[in-house]
Amino acid sequence: MIKSKIIRLLLITSIIIPTFSNIQSVKAVEVTHTNTIMNDIVQNSYNFLGNSYVYGSNGPSCFDCSGFVQYIFNSYGYNLSRSTYDQVNQGEYVDKSDLQPGDLVFFSSYNEYSPTHVGIYVGNNNFIHASSGKGCVTISSLSNPYYSDNYWTARRIH
Template sequence: MKKKWILPMFASFMLVSGIGVSAAEAATVNELTSTAKQYIGAPYKYGGTNIQTGIDCSGYTRYIFSKFGISLKRSSREQFTQGTPVSKSDLKPGDLVFFNTSGSGVSHVGIYLGSNQFISATTSGGVEIDNINDRYYWGSRYVGARRVAEFTNEQAEQVKEAAIDFSVYASRGEAAIRLAAALGLDTNDTATPFVDVKPDSKYAGATKALNELQIFTGDASGKFNPGSPITRAQLAKVLVKAYGLQMKGEPKTFTDVPANHWAYEYVQILASNGITTGKSDGSFGVDDYATLEHLDIFIERIKNNLQ
């Protein structure tokens, strides 16, 4: 029997909105669980907050939730009063689960992963996955759960992206590879900063090199999303930053890119340099997925202009 002695550790949640449940709209269940599992085996240290040198249960939950823009305090006892209570039968991935390991109330917190599993930093094994119904330890010490954030179900997004023909459209990963090659970047360093691009990934060297130049950055959860399509607006920004393009002449009007659009400047710079003329209907196709053909054409035009 593996017995775990957990010292009292505290982590309290402060919602972005102050009360109620925070809507983590940009974060999916899969992003949460994959991020949490990435640190399995991280060493335990009472009072620790460093995932590399040692972290306690509250430091761990705080670290994981911070990657999704959610701020947690340092006391699990106070955290147990935040959000909304959730019955054991209604647990969802992302809920915080609490245990009495000290004999004096809430003293341990973890993140529910689904299928009765939760992940937390323990004194016996560091960050690891356990069962909330474990009859030898956790089951008898379970206190309750709180929902402090809503994580979206990514099923619809996955179905949508599964229907995309990546032999026609450019994924973010493929765009990174082709752009790094066009720029002649050294892609030998595969120590990528992105949680979803491992060193052995074919995208690692390119994403690392482009990130160091601040051409490509990740999302709020630290992911690069190499398998997601890149829009024409996103591509405009990447190309402008990659080649240091500047505005030339008068702005061009595109029906779908008003002056207050976040990509307005990037699209205008591309157009002013003759890299794009837009679509026949007067739009740029700002939200359209960029094709591999257009990616290559844009890069070739820029290179010709710079010669």
């Protein structure tokens, strides 16, 4: 009787364990694929450094902030909205301490109810964005007091 229960338990375990290990493998592949795409997005965004900032423009020669983000992501098959106001509702929330390349970072300098600026996190506490102040696509630091003081939230697009 005990021998029969042990054999049954071993049989069940031998079926369940491989099933769960396959789930982990699938998740690992999905994460790796997503990271690869996000790294490609970041690398591609560098091609637009120095392109002019023009309010209301969405590329490829000139951009505003949300137009830049939309252009980059949509060129990889994502369907990102046009405005910062709408982009902040896409994807999932990401804590500032968990930022990864490709995450969207949002700022608000004068409106406590919605963000007014967006960029793409590129790693090492930096993000790329179409800056009205600089007049072009540029890289800035999240440690810069202006961006640190006006940081709003971040979103991860899947």
